[in-house]
Amino acid sequence: MENILEKIALCVERGKVNKASLFPADLKGEEGADELTLKAINSGIHPSEILNAGLIEGMRRIGEKFRLNKAFVPDVLISAKAMNTAMIHIKPFFLSNEIKSKGKVLIGTVMGDLHDIGKNIVGMIIRGGGWEVIDVGVDVTPKKFVETARTEKPDAICLSALLTTTMLNMENIVTEIKGVFPKMPVLVGGAPLTMEYAKSINADFYSPDPQKALDFLNNIKHTK
Amino acid sequence: MDMIDPTFTEPFEYSINQEDIKLPIKLIKEWFRSEVYNNDEFENQISNAISKIRFLKNIRCGFRIFQSNEVEIKKERIRISDSEFNTGNIITKRFRKSDMMCIFVATAGPELEKESKELMSKGEMLEGYLLDVIGSELAEEAGNILEGKLNGIVSHYGFQTTNRYSPGYCNWDVSEQQKLFRLLPNGFCGVNLTESSLMIPIKSISGFIGIGEKAEREDYQCNICDVEYCFKRNKNE
Known part of the structure; x- marks a missing residue:
């Protein structure tokens, strides 16, 4: 076996x-x-x-x-x-409920940004780690993140941005999400991001690579 | 002499001929460094994907030259016409010996990225990624062709050119694309800019090329820049 x-x-x-x-x-x-x-x-x-x-x-x-x-x-x-x-x-x-996923994650590229390969890679690794992944696509507005979170009830939300200009839109999105779901873990990632920036916008986690994002998710699942 | 024929200061736009495009398999293979891809089958797959270029109708490039009386190279800034660009120390240094400035755009067009996204959404990830890579390299190749055309014009007047430099690299903020595109006609080469300074089609490049009697080209040097996440650095290392 x-x-x-x-x-x-x-x-x-x-x-x-x-x-x-x-x-x-x-x-x-x-x-x-x-x-x-x-x-x-x-x-x-x-x-x-x-x-x-x-x-x-x-x-x-x-x-x-x-x-x-x-x-x-x-x-x-x-x-x-x-x-x-x-x-x-x-x-x-x-x-048939014989096996269950570890939980559900919402993932999307933030408003103003159309790059999706990085987001797709993170989604694949998280899915490959046993999670259900709801991909909301690219150029995603704060409203769409919140509305999809309402219907899908995810355990965490991942935001991706590739440009320094679109990275700035993450702050508004995190604020909107936290305004409706104060305890929702929000992960951010993308080439121009740093831990400092993630902290400054009140995101819960900055992941420099997909595996770290998965480790974080597995950890929140254990501590829930 | 620090001027060229005023005819060339009008925006120039070219449709690129298929036969001018050189996209060797080796160049694409550099993106697929793993041993998994080191075989004839994958080379055939690359070759087939590259052959799609012959169906593309929107590979274009263009530029506008600004004469020396419209250009001022400052310490960390460059003024072109009535726009001042915060190009930063690294990039501005590269233009010190330039008298004139060329603002350029080059694009692979929208077709490859569309097909790439369609393939990826169908789960054909590798095939989609391959087209994405070809789109990126095609935009750069359109930029190379543009440089060839520009050099053909300026060398006639005894001028030389620098390398091309783009917003988003070497600490030149990508938001400066807004000023750059304001100096070009709307929809120049079929490329438009979003509010977040993203070019559509995505597989497009834009930037400055310095022109002058003493303007110099340099090898691309990642050691002049400290942006860790840059794709050029990742590719070159």
Whole structure:
């Protein structure tokens, strides 16, 4: 059992989607996260174990490598693709409540900013960490963050900005969110941000990389 | 001599011919540093993605030259016409030997970024990212072509040019794009600026190029700048 879960983790870490996928070259022709996950389910391994010891573990490894500059954006993208493909087999168990997500996170790029790759990467790592992610897109107004939070009832909200000009819009968004949901943890991230700036706008956490954001979320879940 | 033919001080706009674009696979591969991508299949994928460029209709570049009587290089600021730019110490230094200034825009157009977003939203993350990267490099290549055209004009008068420098880099605040675009016609090269100083299409570049008898080009040096998060630094290191 351990062997197949380790194989799944490796496939996710290295972005081996399925047998047909051409990358990584040294795994060409071998089964990928897709086939192995199905095989694991059929062999009777509990889906939560496949999720935690296989898929989430694989994403944790790539997230850690990304944090350490040992992996790059394209590596995370194919890992996420491998995870998402495998998740198709796991999703029915969420619906039947046999497994539960760790919680729900709202994520969006702030008003005035249309950049979404950074936000998408963070969303993938958080999703890969076992959380449900509601992506509200780019150029998101304070009103849209608050309204979506009302309907989706997330456990935390993540804001992303790539420009020094749009970073300034975060302050208003944090104020609006905190005005309606005073205890809602708000995480901020993006190239021009700093810890000092995050503190100055009353955000709860500044994350320089996606893995740190996930660690923070896992921590708030434990302390809740 | 510190003036060029006044004809060239009008805004110039070019549609870029496909055959002028040089986007080698090697350049794109630099963005995919992992061993995973070091194989023929991925090179074929890059090659196929690059071939989409031949269908693009909006790759453009343009510039406007300001004569020496409209340009003043100060300690940390540059005045062009009636606009004063807070370019900061790092960038202003690079223009010290320039007498005239070229304000430029270059763009890859909107098509690649649209297709990239569509692919990503369908879960084709790698394919979408690849097009995004090609869009970024294509905008830079449009800038290279623009520099070639500018040099062709100014060298005729015995002038040389500096490197190109853009708001958002080397501590020149991106909000200064507003002043820069006010010196160009509306919708110049099909590029518009949002309130937050974001260019639309996103895969566009803008900035200054200095012109003068003693203007100098330098190797791109990340050590002159302290902006840690810059993508050029990440790419060059």
